[in-house]
Every structure is written in C-alpha cells, then in structure tokens.
Amino acid sequence: MKQFLDKDFVLQTETAKHLFHDYAKDLPIIDYHCHISPQEIYEDRRFETLADVWLGGYQPDGSIAGDHYKWRLMRSNGMPEELVTGRGDDFARFKGFAEVLTKAIGNSMYHWCNLELQKYFGITEPLTPQNAEKIWNKCNDKLKNDPQMSVRGLIKQSNVEYVGTTDDPIDSLIWHEKIAEDKTIDFLVRPSFRPDKAVNIHKEGFAEYIKKLAKAVNKESLDSTQDVIDALIERVEFFAEHGCVASDHGLDYVPFRKLPMEECDKAFKKAMNGEAVTVEEAEGYQTALLVALGKAYHRLGITMELHYSCLRNINERQFKTLGPDTGYDAMANNSCGGNLAAFLSELDKTEELPKTIVFSLNPADNEQIGTIIGGFQSAEVPGKIQHGPAWWFNDSKSGMEEQMKSLANLGLLGNFIGMLTDSRSFLSYTRHDYFRRIMCNLIGNWVENGEYPNDDEALKSIVQGISYYNAKRYFGL
Structure with a gap:
C-alpha cells in the first residue's frame, strides 16, 4: 500500500516518477488565467486565520469572495450558510470543513486541500475533525509570524513567474500600474x-x-x-x-x-x-x-x-x-x-x-x-x-x-499550454503540481505500455513544454 500524499503521489510507474521529479516538478508556474486581486498583491495582504485564506466569505467591503469549490461541499454536508459564506465563528467553519473533507473520498478537493497544508504549512497528516484544532493553531501561527505567508510570499514560494488576473474594461488598472512600478515584485502580474x-x-x-x-x-x-x-x-x-x-x-x-x-x-x-x-x-x-x-x-x-x-x-x-x-x-x-x-x-x-x-x-x-x-x-x-x-x-x-x-x-x-488555476485563492498553486503529476503519470503509462518510445530527450521536451515552456512561448512572456 502506498503512503498517502508521499513524494510519488499519483505517479504509478518509474517513468512517471522520472519525468515528474527530474523534468516537471521544479519548473516555474505561468498562471495565465485566475481571479486573484492585484490590489492584494500590491498591498501584500496577510491573512488573519486559515479560514480567511482557505474558505473566504464576507469581505470588509460587504462583498462575498472565496473558494466556491469548498462552499459547495460544505452545503452538501448540510452546513448552515452562516458557516459556509456567512459571518459564523471562523474555527467552527474550519472544523466543519474538516468534517466535510473526510467524506470527500474520490474528490480532487481532498487532494488539493491536503497538498496545500503540506506545501505551505508543513503538515503531512490528513486533516480530520480530531486534529482540526491542532492544525488550526499551527497554521494560524504560521500565517501570523512567517514573513513568507503574505500574498507575495505565497506567490514567490510557489515559484510563480506570471499571474494573469481577470479585469473589467472599465478598470483603471491602477493596481497593475503600482505593481509595475514596484521593483521589489519580481514576478509578472498582467x-x-x-x-x-x-x-x-x-x-x-x-x-x-x-x-x-x-x-x-x-x-x-x-x-x-x-x-x-x-x-x-x-x-x-x-x-x-x-x-x-x-x-x-x-x-x-x-x-x-x-x-x-x-x-x-x-x-x-x-x-x-x-x-x-x-x-x-x-x-x-x-x-x-x-x-x-x-x-x-x-x-x-x-x-x-x-x-x-x-x-x-x-x-x-x-x-x-x-x-x-x-x-x-x-x-x-x-x-x-x-x-x-x-x-x-x-x-x-x-x-x-x-x-x-x-x-x-x-x-x-x-x-x-x-x-x-x-x-x-x-x-x-x-x-x-x-x-x-x-x-x-x-x-x-x-x-x-x-x-x-x-x-x-x-x-x-x-x-x-497546460494548467491554469482559475482560482480566487493564493494557495491554489498546488493545482499546478497536481496537474503535472497527472500529466507525467499519463505519459509514463503510455511509455511503459509500449505506446511511445522511451526517448528521454523527446519526453523531456514534451513534459517541460506542457508544464511551462509552451505557455511562455504562446503568451510571448
């Protein structure tokens, strides 16, 4: 039996492991379509609790923003709207989501969430209602005290090279202008x-x-x-x-x-x-x-x-x-x-x-x-x-x-040209890791089944192209 979420997660063959670890894993991310806020990037927002960065909900301006993938699962488990998008107690919302997640076997949300806990918070045990308080405290402490857990820090430690936001034609693009003028921001935001x-x-x-x-x-x-x-x-x-x-x-x-x-x-x-x-x-x-x-x-x-x-x-x-x-x-x-x-x-x-x-x-x-x-x-x-x-x-x-x-x-x-997050969450970059694993596993299976030759140079070019280089070329970055 394989260990849950180990370094070879999803990778079923030796070829898949080689392609992912040696060619795909460490390439930068080009996230050419998402819904994150350029203002929050410029202001380098910090999050008070894991509920803020993970679940979202009502914002200071009265709007509702956050991860509607998670909201749908919470509603499917009968959670009241106050704990989904509402102004309910943040820990109660988080613990409720932990209960939801344990039931989400077969749902990629289960993988995404635990990948995020592992990558950004160093938590390798699966989230459950029993360990929810311990994980809540550890994550909140890291969000409060670790300088890398600001918005820019999350983007940089995710190895993101390009962020393509989604903007209305009437937008002044003032936050994009501020980002372009800030020489401390060393990734592209367009x-x-x-x-x-x-x-x-x-x-x-x-x-x-x-x-x-x-x-x-x-x-x-x-x-x-x-x-x-x-x-x-x-x-x-x-x-x-x-x-x-x-x-x-x-x-x-x-x-x-x-x-x-x-x-x-x-x-x-x-x-x-x-x-x-x-x-x-x-x-x-x-x-x-x-x-x-x-x-x-x-x-x-x-x-x-x-x-x-x-x-x-x-x-x-x-x-x-x-x-x-x-x-x-x-x-x-x-x-x-x-x-x-x-x-x-x-x-x-x-x-x-x-x-x-x-x-x-x-x-x-x-x-x-x-x-x-x-x-x-x-x-x-x-x-x-x-x-x-x-x-x-x-x-x-x-x-x-x-x-x-x-x-x-x-x-x-x-x-x-590969993956995009289409996300409103700054933790969602693990979806690129997830995609690359799935892609390398698919190609690795074809090779090991004799459906494509074990031509390492050709395979390297294909895997690295889909992971990064094709999008870089396609968008002229």
Whole structure:
C-alpha cells in the first residue's frame, strides 16, 4: 500500500516518477488565467486565520469572495450558510470543513486541500475533525509570524513567474500600474480583458454598465453598437499598453448570427431602454462585438479565451441572497460547435484570427473542440488554437486525464499550454503540481505500455513544454 500524499503521489510507474521529479516538478508556474486581486498583491495582504485564506466569505467591503469549490461541499454536508459564506465563528467553519473533507473520498478537493497544508504549512497528516484544532493553531501561527505567508510570499514560494488576473474594461488598472512600478515584485502580474458585461446585452444591468463604459472613454453616452465597439477597442488598447496578453470571454454558449448593423442598433436601443431583446437580436449584437474584438486582439497580439457551457446562478433564491460566483453554477448542454467554427472562420477569412483558447465546461464537448481547432491552426505559433485545460468542474484527476487524452487523440498534446488555476485563492498553486503529476503519470503509462518510445530527450521536451515552456512561448512572456 502506498503512503498517502508521499513524494510519488499519483505517479504509478518509474517513468512517471522520472519525468515528474527530474523534468516537471521544479519548473516555474505561468498562471495565465485566475481571479486573484492585484490590489492584494500590491498591498501584500496577510491573512488573519486559515479560514480567511482557505474558505473566504464576507469581505470588509460587504462583498462575498472565496473558494466556491469548498462552499459547495460544505452545503452538501448540510452546513448552515452562516458557516459556509456567512459571518459564523471562523474555527467552527474550519472544523466543519474538516468534517466535510473526510467524506470527500474520490474528490480532487481532498487532494488539493491536503497538498496545500503540506506545501505551505508543513503538515503531512490528513486533516480530520480530531486534529482540526491542532492544525488550526499551527497554521494560524504560521500565517501570523512567517514573513513568507503574505500574498507575495505565497506567490514567490510557489515559484510563480506570471499571474494573469481577470479585469473589467472599465478598470483603471491602477493596481497593475503600482505593481509595475514596484521593483521589489519580481514576478509578472498582467491584466486580462474581460468584456462580458458589454457583450451580454440580454442580461440584467446591461444599460447601467454601458453608461459606465461611456464614462471610462470620456463620452457622454454610447448610442450605437459601433460606439460600444469603439469604446471597447479603446479600452483593450489601454490594457495592451499595460502588458495585457489575454482576453477572456465567459459565454453561455458561442453565438454566431451576422445581422446588418442597423438591426444590431435596434437591439441595442431596446436594451438601453430596458426592453427585452429576442435571442436573434442578442446574438446579432454579440456577434458584431466578438468579431470586432477578435480582429483587435489579432492586431494587438492578445490571445482570445472563450469559455462556454456554464449554466449560471441556477438557484434563484440564493443568487438573490448571495450574488454570483458563490457556488450555484452548473454545466450546460449546448450545441454551439457550428457557431464556434463559423466564428473562427469569420476571423480567419481576413487573416485576423487571433491566438485562441477554447474551453467548454461540458466534457462532452472535448472531441468536438479537438476536431474544430484542428481546422484553424497556422504557422504563427505552434498550437495557435488551443483546447484549454480541464476547467472548473472538470479540473479533477479524471477530468484532466480525459481532456489530455482527447487532445492527444485529435491533435498535438506536445503543444498544449497546460494548467491554469482559475482560482480566487493564493494557495491554489498546488493545482499546478497536481496537474503535472497527472500529466507525467499519463505519459509514463503510455511509455511503459509500449505506446511511445522511451526517448528521454523527446519526453523531456514534451513534459517541460506542457508544464511551462509552451505557455511562455504562446503568451510571448
């Protein structure tokens, strides 16, 4: 029987152990998509308790932020919301989570949490309700007294070279400017352009947001679809001046419906007046924006990330109480592969298709994505159109394996740009270690099964590329 979480955790073969320990383990991390706060990086935030850094919840400004993966598990064990996201006693919240974790056999959260305790706090025994108080005290003491346990310290000891945050077009990027000016910060932090609120014409708050976008570009108002496009392009150029190398689009599904601009403007005016728009009208407006932005990304050398098939805020009562991103989202089942292909083709027709990463939250889309991206590769960069890593509900051991197997079956796994955290937690960098172990184990099994030769130089190039070098090259870092 193997020891729990030992140095060869997940690594089943000698080849896998060699690939991980000798080639993957010590490479820097490029975390090209996450949701951590640039302000907290600049201010080098320190956390009062393990609950603050691990569970999150209500923030000083009244917002709710934290790890909704953990919140979902806590609710699944019948914990009251006061102990999940609420203002309940922090130790009670932590001890409750310890009880939850012992039941999470087979869930990658069990691995993540214990990896975090091991890496950042030196705790090698699994967390249980019985040892929760001892671990709580030890971790809190370390958070309080160890200078490496600040936000910057956590990033540095994780060997992170690049952090790509997620930022709204109207953001002043003031914290990014402060970070760039601070010579004591020796890792890169860059903004990523997330224009969802301007694209989602059919969703609540659209008109109010467009007024804020107008203000951001010093206009009294934006009165047409082209005005919105021009404003967004002005903002993405501002982001590019601040080192932005990626955009990010969170879509319910990939729309593609070409309508005359006059029809898009009719839809825009309806939405600005608070009137409902039809699906066809919304898709026409969205397509106009996405095509224009795609061309701008190509011109500016910015990668376009497309996330879709997420069914958001499915619990109306809790959404009204807690707001978005609190653990009430699910996989959607969309048939938008044809739209995705048509959208990429529209940009390719004029040779303005940017580097693009495609993610679906539904793993049933893996093979479809793998076949579509193969139709739009080019000589600009190896793997110009990427099948993004197993995302959100899929970044489990089995989910990561299935995504990589699909990519290997239908494309070139050796050009894959690898893992991202997509996280709001500064402890989540152990997910890169987890991913690298899974990837090395998968490749090691293929080698030991005689499915790929034991060519050490070729294997080193593949493993190190997926772990680090492919993303470094792809984003031009």
